[in-house]
Amino acid sequence: MKNEYVYDDGGRHQYFQMKYKKDRVGDCVVRALAIATNEDYKSVRDELWNISLNNGDMPNGAPTYEEFLSKRGFIKEKKIKGYDLGRYPVSQNEVYVVRLSKHLACLDKGLVRDLWDCRYKYPYNVWRKP
Numbered sequence: 001m002k003n004e005y006v007y008d009d010g011g012r013h014q015y016f017q018m019k020y021k022k023d024r025v026g027d028c029v030v031r032a033l034a035i036a037t038n039e040d041y042k043s044v045r046d047e048l049w050n051i052s053l054n055n056g057d058m059p060n061g062a063p064t065y066e067e068f069l070s071k072r073g074f075i076k077e078k079k080i081k082g083y084d085l086g087r088y089p090v091s092q093n094e095v096y097v098v099r100l101s102k103h104l105a106c107l108d109k110g111l112v113r114d115l116w117d118c119r120y121k122y123p124y125n126v127w128r129k130p
Contacts, residue, residue, distance in 0.1 A: 086119030
């Protein structure tokens with residue numbers, strides 16, 4: 001595979017226990033955005049909650065995280081069909097947030113940074129930080 005995998009919890013371990021599998025809650029949106037923006041896990045989580053209070057959607061809903069990404073200059077791109085995340089063609093100098101089936105992950109300069117290796121999944125949507 002072209003894109004390598006690296007374990008990354010987005011900074012969640014600084015605030016919450018991550019020792020057991022049960023400690024891994026459905027916070028992939030917070031983790032992916034914290035990794036992609038290089039921001040603190042809790043500040044990203046708090047901002048997503050605030051956006052969701054204003055737009056009426058959930059903190060991990062697409063309208064919420066899309067607003068968060070757009071505020072930081074990420075551009076939604078048309079996905080390139082036929083590539084799983086492990087082979088997805090990316091620039092080695094750019095950061096991507098990728099929507100997979102029921103999951104959001106960060107593709108940072110050719111590294112899939114997440115709690116689990118999701119390189120075999122196919123992207124639904126891609127946001128790029130130019």
